[in-house]
Amino acid sequence: xxxxxxxxxxxxxxxxxxxxxxxxxxxxxxxxxxxxxxxxxxxxxxxxxxxxxxxxxxxxxxxxxxxxxxxxxxxxxxxxxxxxxxxxxxxxxxxxxxxxxxxxxxxxxxxxxxxxxxxxxxxxxxxxxxxxxxxxxxxxxxxxxxxxxxxxxxxxxxxxxxxxxxxxxxxxxxxxxxxxxxxxxxxxxxxxxxxxxxxxxxxxxxxxxxxxxxxxxxxxxxxxxxxxxxxxxxxxxxxxxxxxxxxxxxxxxxxxxxxxxxxxxxxxxxxxxxxxxxxxxxxxxxxxxxxxxxxxxxxxxxxxxxxxxxxxxxxxxxxxxxxxxxxxxxxxxxxxxxxxxxxxxxxxxxxxxxxxxxxxxxxxxxxxxxxxxxxxxxxxxxxxxxxxxxxxxxxxxxxxxxxxxxxxxx
Amino acid sequence: xxxxxxxxxxxxxxxxxxxxxxxxxxxxxxxxxxxxxxxxxxxxxxxxxxxxxxxxxxxxxxxxxxxxxxxxxxxxxxxxxxxxxxxxxxxxxxxxxxxxxxxxxxxxxxxxxxxxxxxxxxxxxxxxxxxxxxxxxxxxxxxxxxxxxxxxxxxxxxxxxxxxxxxxxxxxxxxxxxxxxxxxxxxxxxxxxxxxxxxxxxxxxxxxxxxxxxxxxxxxxxxxxxxxxxxxxxxxxxxxxxxxxxxxxxxxxxxxxxxxxxxxx
Amino acid sequence: xxxxxxxxxxxxxxxxxxxxxxxxxxxxxxxxxxxxxxxxxxxxxxxxxxxxxxxxxxxxxxxxxxxxxxxxxxxxxxxxxxxxxxxxxxxxxxxxxxxxxxxxxxxxxxxxxxxxxxxxxxxxxxxxxxxxxxxxxxxxxxxxxxxxxxxxxxxxxxxxxxxxxxxxxxxxxxxxxxxxxxxxxxxxxxxxxxxxxxxxxxxxxxxxxxxxxxxxxxxxxxxxxxxxxxxxxxxxxxxxxxxxxxxxxxxxxxxxxxxxxxxxxxxxxxx
Numbered sequence: 001x002x003x004x005x006x007x008x009x010x011x012x013x014x015x016x017x018x019x020x021x022x023x024x025x026x027x028x029x030x031x032x033x034x035x036x037x038x039x040x041x042x043x044x045x046x047x048x049x050x051x052x053x054x055x056x057x058x059x060x061x062x063x064x065x066x067x068x069x070x071x072x073x074x075x076x077x078x079x080x081x082x083x084x085x086x087x088x089x090x091x092x093x094x095x096x097x098x099x100x101x102x103x104x105x106x107x108x109x110x111x112x113x114x115x116x117x118x119x120x121x122x123x124x125x126x127x128x129x130x131x132x133x134x135x136x137x138x139x140x141x142x143x144x145x146x147x148x149x150x151x152x153x154x155x156x157x158x159x160x161x162x163x164x165x166x167x168x169x170x171x172x173x174x175x176x177x178x179x180x181x182x183x184x185x186x187x188x189x190x191x192x193x194x195x196x197x198x199x200x201x202x203x204x205x206x207x208x209x210x211x212x213x214x215x216x217x218x219x220x221x222x223x224x225x226x227x228x229x230x231x232x233x234x235x236x237x238x239x240x241x242x243x244x245x246x247x248x249x250x251x252x253x254x255x256x257x258x259x260x261x262x263x264x265x266x267x268x269x270x271x272x273x274x275x276x277x278x279x280x281x282x283x284x285x286x287x288x289x290x291x292x293x294x295x296x297x298x299x300x301x302x303x304x305x306x307x308x309x310x311x312x313x314x315x316x317x318x319x320x321x322x323x324x325x326x327x328x329x330x331x332x333x334x335x336x337x338x339x340x341x342x343x344x345x346x347x348x349x350x351x352x353x354x355x356x357x358x359x360x361x362x363x364x365x366x367x368x369x370x371x372x373x374x375x376x377x378x379x380x381x382x383x384x385x386x387x388x389x390x391x392x393x394x395x396x397x398x399x400x401x402x403x404x405x406x407x408x409x410x
Numbered sequence: 411x412x413x414x415x416x417x418x419x420x421x422x423x424x425x426x427x428x429x430x431x432x433x434x435x436x437x438x439x440x441x442x443x444x445x446x447x448x449x450x451x452x453x454x455x456x457x458x459x460x461x462x463x464x465x466x467x468x469x470x471x472x473x474x475x476x477x478x479x480x481x482x483x484x485x486x487x488x489x490x491x492x493x494x495x496x497x498x499x500x501x502x503x504x505x506x507x508x509x510x511x512x513x514x515x516x517x518x519x520x521x522x523x524x525x526x527x528x529x530x531x532x533x534x535x536x537x538x539x540x541x542x543x544x545x546x547x548x549x550x551x552x553x554x555x556x557x558x559x560x561x562x563x564x565x566x567x568x569x570x571x572x573x574x575x576x577x578x579x580x581x582x583x584x585x586x587x588x589x590x591x592x593x594x595x596x597x598x599x600x601x602x603x604x605x606x607x608x609x610x611x612x613x614x615x616x617x618x619x620x621x622x623x624x625x626x627x628x629x630x631x632x633x634x635x636x637x638x639x640x641x642x643x644x645x646x647x648x649x650x651x652x653x654x655x656x657x658x659x660x661x662x663x664x665x666x667x668x669x670x671x672x673x674x675x
Numbered sequence: 676x677x678x679x680x681x682x683x684x685x686x687x688x689x690x691x692x693x694x695x696x697x698x699x700x701x702x703x704x705x706x707x708x709x710x711x712x713x714x715x716x717x718x719x720x721x722x723x724x725x726x727x728x729x730x731x732x733x734x735x736x737x738x739x740x741x742x743x744x745x746x747x748x749x750x751x752x753x754x755x756x757x758x759x760x761x762x763x764x765x766x767x768x769x770x771x772x773x774x775x776x777x778x779x780x781x782x783x784x785x786x787x788x789x790x791x792x793x794x795x796x797x798x799x800x801x802x803x804x805x806x807x808x809x810x811x812x813x814x815x816x817x818x819x820x821x822x823x824x825x826x827x828x829x830x831x832x833x834x835x836x837x838x839x840x841x842x843x844x845x846x847x848x849x850x851x852x853x854x855x856x857x858x859x860x861x862x863x864x865x866x867x868x869x870x871x872x873x874x875x876x877x878x879x880x881x882x883x884x885x886x887x888x889x890x891x892x893x894x895x896x897x898x899x900x901x902x903x904x905x906x907x908x909x910x911x912x913x914x915x916x917x918x919x920x921x922x923x924x925x926x927x928x929x930x931x932x933x934x935x936x937x938x939x940x941x942x943x944x945x946x
Contacts, residue, residue, distance in 0.1 A: 065619060070631060074912040079618045080717040081917065082528060082537035102717040102915065188895050244807045244896045373914050377737070384897035389809055402737055409731055418773075421766040424759075425780035428822065431795045432783060438798075489691035496688040500681070512692075515700040519883050519931050521907045522924035525917050526706025527699065529715075546699040554692060579684045608788030610886045615912065626790040630890050639798060646794050650787045657786030661779055668830040 028061040029313050031321075032076070032086040034069055036139065036300065037334045038268050046333055054320050060313050070189075073372065080104055080307070087308035088317055091135055093126040093298045093364045094193065094371045100129040101369035106304045106311060107132040111318045120341040123299045126364040135301025136322045137339030139331050142297040143194060143264040144358035146273060147283040151179050151260040160283060161261070164202070164228055164290045168235070174260050175236030183259035184229065184238050185247035186386055188379040193296045194247070196382055197365060198264045199225040204291035207374065208366045214407060215374060218393075218400035221291070226385055226392035228290075233386055243386035263288055264296055267355045268335045274351065284354035287361045297362025299339055370406060377402045432650070439644040458644035468648065470621045471628035478543055478613070478624055479606040486550050486602050487595055494557030495579075495587050499569060509558075512551045520611065528615055538618040547612060553598050556667075560594045561587060597663040600656060607653045625649040707928070710921035717915050728922035737898070738906060738923065744813070745903040749881035751817035752824075756877050757870070759821055760828035765858065767829070768836045785826035792823045793890030809899035812892055816900055819887050824880065828873045835869030836862065871942045878938065879931050903927050 037043035047064045054062045065086065067075065073095070079085040080102075091099065099105050112124060112133045119137050127135035147160050155174045161167040161181075171181040185195060197207065205221030208214070216222075232238050239245060239253050253259035254269075255276045264287075265273070274282045287295035302321055308314045320326060324340070331338045335351070337359070365371070381399035384390045390398070440454040462468055496502070497509060527546055536542030568590070572582050588595070613624040623631070629649050632642060657664070711728055715721040732738045763781055767774060784792065796819045797806065805811040839862060847857045863870075885904040888894060894901035894909065901909075904927065911920030 068631065075618060077717065077915040078528070078615055078912050079537070081915065082532035082618070083535075084532070084537040084618070099717075103720070104717045188893060241804070241807055376909075376913065380895060380898040380901075383895060384809070387807075387809060387897060389897055398736075402735075405735060417766050417769045421763070421770050421777050424763050424766070425777050428781045428826075429783055431792070431799060431822070432787075434799060435795045489695060492688045493692035496685050500685050502682065502685045508689075511701075512696060515696065515704070517932060517935065518700070518704060519879075519904075519924070519927050521883060521885070521904045522707050522921075522928035523700070523703040524907060524924060525710055525911050525921045526703035528911075529706060529710070529917075530698065530703060545695070549692075549695040549699045551696075579688070583688070604786055608790070610788065610790050610889075611908070614889075615908075626788050626886075629794055630790050632794075642794065642798065646791050650791045653786050653788070654783060657783065658779065661782060661786075665778065665782075665830055668827060668834075 027310065027313075028063055029088065029308075029310060029317050030063045030065065030086040031302075031317065032065050032067050032089040034067055034072065034090055036090070036330065036336065038272075042333055046330065050321065050326060053326070054317060057320065058313070058316060060316070062317065080305070083307065085305050085307055087305055087310070087314040088302055088321075089305065090138065091301055091303045092141075092193075093135065093301065094367065096127055096134045096301070096303065097129050097367050097369040098372055099303070100134045104306055105134045106306045106308070107134060108136055108304050108315070108318060109133045111136050111315055111322070114319065115322065117324050117340045117342065119339055123339050126299055126367065127301050129367070135299070135303045136318050137299045137301050138322055138327055139300045139334065139336035140297060140339050140359075140362075141266055141300060142337055142355050142359050142362055143198070143266050143295050144287050144355060144361075145261060145263055145285045145295075146254065146265045146270050147261045147285060148254065148257060148259070148273075148277055148281055149283050150277070150281040151177075151257065155179065155260075160285065162285065162289055164288060167261075167288065168228070168231060168237070170260075171232050171235040171237030179258065179260050180232075180239045180242075180253070181237040181260045182232055183247075183253045183262045184232075184242040185245050186243040186379075186383050187246040188376070188383065189246055190379075192375045192379060192382075193298070193365060194264045194266075196225070196229075196378075198287070198294070198296050199228060199290075201294045201296075201363060201365075202288055202290040202292055203228075206366060207371070208368050212366070212368050212407075215400045215403035217378065217403075218396040222396050223392050226382065226396060229382075230385055230388075230392055238386070243383045267337075267351055270351055270355070271335055279350070284351060287358055294361050294363050295358060296365065297359065298364040300336070370403075373406060374403045377406065432654075435643045435646050435650075438639050439647045441640065458638075458640040459647065461641060462644045462648055467620055467623075467628065468645070471623050471625045472648070474540075474543075474617075474622060475607060475624040475626075477540060478609075479603050481540075481544055482547055482606045483599050483602045485544070485548050486553050487598060489548060490550060490553035490598070491557050491588060491591060491595065492583065493554050494561050495583050497554070497558045498561035509555075512554055515549070516551045524611070524615065527612075531616070538616065538622050540622075543613060543616050543622065543624075547606065547609070550602065553602065556598060557591065557594060560591055564590055593663070594667075596660070597667045600660045600663055601667070603656060604653050607656075707921050707925050710918060711925045713918055715917035724918065728918045729926075732919060732922055732926070737901070740898065741901050741903050741906040744899070744901055745882055745884070748813055748817060748820075748884055748900075748902060749878055751814055752820050752881040752884070753874065753877050755817055755821045756825050756828055757873060759825040760832055760873065761866075761870075763825070764829045764832035764836060765862070767833055781829060782826040784823045787823070789819075789823055789886035790890055792819055793887045796822070796887075797891045806892055807896055809897050812896065812900045816884070816887050816891065819891070820881070820884060824877070828877060831873055832866060832869050835866045839865045871938070875935050875938050878934050882927065882931055882934065903930075 033047060035043055037046055043066065047066060051062050051064050054060065076085065076089060096105070109132060112119065115136075123137050123140065124133065127133055127137065149160065151174065152158070152160055152170070155170070155177045157170050157173060159166075161170045167181055174181045200207065200217060200222055203221040203225040205219050205225060206216050209216045229238070233242065239259060252272075254262050254265070254273050257277050270282070270284060287293050302318055304311065304314050304318060328338060330336075337355070368374070378399045381390070381395040385392050385395035439458050440456070442455045442457065497505065531537055531542040531546065534542070536545070568586055569582065572586055577585070608626060609624070610626045610630070613627045614630070617623045617627055626649065629645055632645055637645070712723060712725060713721045714724050767778060767781075770777070800806055800815055805815040843861055843865075844857060847861050852860070883904050884902050885908065888900050888902055888905045889908070892900045894905050903923065907920050907923045907927065910916045910923055
């Protein structure tokens, strides 16, 4: 009898818990945000203020969910599939075509056009699919080359390398001191935008053909970019675990002074390096030069989900969040650039000024609905080449076959 | 005599290998430095453990895991014992067919049901809720079968006597089946608890907000590497200690049941 | 009237289980087949495409490689589990003292999660670099799998050994059979049913390896640990290819059925 009573009570608790899981009250708008402001306490404080400000202005209940960057696509996909995604979400420009292709986004041309401060055409264009805007610019990421001058000096190099050839020449000298010249993170979790693609573009290559029907990275340019990396690896120019390591961890190679340079670092990451190894040892240069001088830079944008229950309220939220005052403060606190045509660097310190020099060389990459899937296919083959399992030609050709099969499937 | 030593030495070595990782985990969790201590650290510290236990996320994951496990145990035992009673003690049309179809679901890998299950709970509006997390995992064919076997093996006289006394089915279920099944219910409770506490894939795909994550899912996000080894191992320790405790206290039941019925995989 | 009431009771007692299995086992089983035959978009719209998903899977080298990787894992995991479990079970049977303690120690990994095991082992293996080498990653994953899983098989075999009549072993001993001979000719033959059961169960679980792959390798390096179960998750939740994910899941289901049926058949033919 006692067993029965225990079971019955537990089942009752079970039933009541099941009945009243966290439901969503009507009239709320949900925003998924990420650690754009890297410092957790600052990020929380800022978004808390934004939430309060918007609710005060409009009387709408705003829920901001701060998500981690890790597993970002998986989580958003799962939520959309389950029909309980956010109403507004932060997307990078190269993710937008995919979600637009899945018919998950609603166009926001009106919000973009209504901005009191104009955006440069390149930024607006990067967020368009077939002539319609699917994202309102919030900030701009710029990456460029960052050097640890002390490590170069210790290896007897005073002229910091500015071209691929100079990097390759510096590799053995630094390797003799046990220092890899280039920090490279080849984990398949990393976006290739910050690892291989800048090199591919610098070699004059591209990911897709201009019509977007086939892959283009297995070109001679692509092979030369991968050869450059594999050559560095052979010369001791990459970290020991370059093929599989992740970036931005507590023991990051640049931060701990165990790698001499990075070829595509964001301003926020550069600030961490400055803080760790000292401003006197940190040099921020232009993007590396090979066939072209180019680097990755992308607008971060807010997109409106088609599944939003109150699209009009969500549009208001977009306007509010991207307004010069609110977005401007975000840029100041995060160290990212403002998305506007007339943007001065946020706080204009030395790091900002250096990154502003790189701004004209940025590219957001090919806008393609399958861009992120192709990344997923290519990354393991790049690993294989770095691990010496395949030659660069082989690796890229095999990846291209897989990517073309994917593109052929449509 | 020497012939007796070798098996014992081998067994001791195997046991050490089995618990070795746990010992390392504890050592690193309790040592102040972040590297693997070469020797026993001079001073042990609870700082890592305390740090983990004071994070808001971790407490919420623990709460979710407790709810997930405890509620599931109660609900599985209740639903399965009710079904087991009629399967074992009642004749009705389609009984064998039904039993076999329940059995057949044990041969379906959960990965095959992953996508449709996600669609089902989303259609029910249960995404990212306790209902979506818990209810789909309550369909447990092993529990029904194990209990049915046990109830069928109970002596007929007990049931006949109850009938003579004029007891209805509910009375029989509550005052005979449940009390007599107590040992096997206890065993099942341990299995279901461990299974839920350690479950990963389903909570991984159901949980979208941080508060709906279970400890296993939370632990897998921590691995992304912003922690020191000490903090990471402290988190693993907190995740593992409850199931190790349950196991140590109740392993008698486990050992018997796995050995004789093959349940628990 | 009494009949009707009896039918009613049966229904009431079965109701929870019927609803649970109907909604969350049988419906998804049908749904799996249905989804695998359609194109399903994130927005919720879907379209029937026939066997297109299967055709594209079986012409996709990534998917075919994942089948091979899964087979490779099973080929390492199953024999290793079997040998470890058999050895420890026999030792537990032979050693007269400390049995409870040894058994508890050997079983401890079984009680914890693969995620915890994965996190701890990943850290243990980090200095060896095994998880960074395509050739070593599957063996490393298999070792973790065996560490976590052999306890269960050990218990099944231990019970099997307990069922061997003591006088059989005693008689063999009196006849002057060595320990090895007793193991080979008396113990092993009578353990056949238990061994068979363990092989089936462990093969099926090897084909579903996921947790350790997710935590320790993410399918890498260079896709060396990209298993079938991981592919299902990857297609579904990284690429949102719901139809292909469902098709891969159904393929896994078919393989599991096939494996257990052939193993059963093989066992029945020469018992």
